[in-house]
Amino acid sequence: MSWRGVIAAYRAFLPVGAKTPIVTLHEGNTPLLFAPRLSKRVAPDAKVYLKCEGLNPTGSFKDRGMTVAISKAVERGAKAVICASTGNTSASAAAYAARAGLACFVLLPKGKIASGKLAQALMSGAQTIAVKGNFDVALDLVRRIAEEHPVAVVNSVNPDRIEGQKTAAFEIVDALGEAPHYHFIPVGNAGNITAYWKGYREYRQAGKCRRLPRMIGFQAAGAAPIFHDEPVARPETVATAIRIGNPASWQAAKVALTQSNGLVDVVTDEEILEAQLWLAVNEGVFVEPASAASVAGLLKCAGRRPHPECPLAAELHASLIPAAPTIVCTVTGHGLKDPDIVARHAMNAVTVRATKESVLKAMGLA
Numbered sequence: 001m002s003w004r005g006v007i008a009a010y011r012a013f014l015p016v017g018a019k020t021p022i023v024t025l026h027e028g029n030t031p032l033l034f035a036p037r038l039s040k041r042v043a044p045d046a047k048v049y050l051k052c053e054g055l056n057p058t059g060s061f062k063d064r065g066m067t068v069a070i071s072k073a074v075e076r077g078a079k080a081v082i083c084a085s086t087g088n089t090s091a092s093a094a095a096y097a098a099r100a101g102l103a104c105f106v107l108l109p110k111g112k113i114a115s116g117k118l119a120q121a122l123m124s125g126a127q128t129i130a131v132k133g134n135f136d137v138a139l140d141l142v143r144r145i146a147e148e149h150p151v152a153v154v155n156s157v158n159p160d161r162i163e164g165q166k167t168a169a170f171e172i173v174d175a176l177g178e179a180p181h182y183h184f185i186p187v188g189n190a191g192n193i194t195a196y197w198k199g200y201r202e203y204r205q206a207g208k209c210r211r212l213p214r215m216i217g218f219q220a221a222g223a224a225p226i227f228h229d230e231p232v233a234r235p236e237t238v239a240t241a242i243r244i245g246n247p248a249s250w251q252a253a254k255v256a257l258t259q260s261n262g263l264v265d266v267v268t269d270e271e272i273l274e275a276q277l278w279l280a281v282n283e284g285v286f287v288e289p290a291s292a293a294s295v296a297g298l299l300k301c302a303g304r305r306p307h308p309e310c311p312l313a314a315e316l317h318a319s320l321i322p323a324a325p326t327i328v329c330t331v332t333g334h335g336l337k338d339p340d341i342v343a344r345h346a347m348n349a350v351t352v353r354a355t356k357e358s359v360l361k362a363m364g365l366a
């Protein structure tokens with residue numbers, strides 16, 4: 001049977017009933033792609049998989065949560081939804097609201113949104129408001145406005161979002177037949193790490209897997225409140241999706257990290273960009289910078305040249321990890337979201353005259 005979205009696939013685990021109108025763009029069912037070169041870089045017997053969330057309808061994992069959040073908003077009689085966003089939540093909210101016929105308001109940190117994401121919000125007809133402030137400021141405004149006006153918040157402070165997003169963990173277990181040993185994930189507002197942990201726990205409870213993974217979160221070095229255990233007033237990173245200084249799901253993420261015997265660490269912008277390019281060149285997977293944080297993190301703490309200060313690296317080298325570890329890296333959003341990033345990689349097409357000779361010369365064949 002053809003795939004009909006995460007609510008149809010995992011209804012028994014989700015807060016939907018017979019009366020819930022299902023708003024879906026057939027999100028989910030994303031590839032869990034074995035990454036042979038990445039595996040080899042980690043350890044000879046490691047198996048590393050990429051959960052390619054960029055293949056969701058609007059190009060990020062947000063769609064899993066949005067199908068539930070928008071369906072529930074419609075069920076409750078909402079006429080309008082609102083969110084703050086570093087880009088992907090707004091792209092998803094705009095699309096699902098359009099599908100449902102709801103008005104959608106999105107608050108974006110002015111000038112800090114990747115161009116693809118802004119295009120998505122605008123094209124789906126969302127009322128797009130650029131706020132002269134960062135994401136944390138925008139989310140605070142959203143919460144205050146929603147207290148006084150009849151608009152439903154569809155940020156991950158809405159528990160329906162977390163419910164939908166946990167289905168990614170279900171899919172991983174369904175594909176592997178077991179949970180991985182390690183799950184690497186970028187952390188911004190911290191909803192997704194919370195959702196995965198919830199998903200893994202519920203699936204184990206249901207007897208679908210025996211083990212639980214260690215959750216390994218990565219923040220950008222310039223936007224790492226959880227790592228530093230302190231809010232960051234002026235977060236800064238090339239990975240604009242995770243440019244967040246005061247995550248809404250901070251406490252829940254801490255619980256996930258503690259319960260799973262996990263870790264949170266940082267990766268620099270250079271490490272993020274390096275991992276982004278490496279992944280595209282070596283595995284054929286083009287992800288946006290924030291998504292590359294999970295892979296940058298894996299490369300930081302594993303492989304032949306692990307980072308000396310990374311606690312997990314010490315552990316990996318003390319052979320505390322199981323033989324033949326299974327590792328999943330969530331790559332959260334598609335590379336096409338942020339096409340301007342190519343400038344940071346200082347790459348350009350070669351321009352030639354329209355002759356065979358010129359092209360052959362550019363190919364190095366003449």
Ligand code: F0G
Pocket residue numbers: 060062084085086087088089090156186187188189190191192193241242288290291332333
């Ligand atoms: N990766 C991407 C591509 C994201 O868009 C986000 C968050 C994250 C990772 C971090 O996930 O917030 O659950 O810890 N983007 C939000 C947004 C904040 O507004 O689109 P998180």
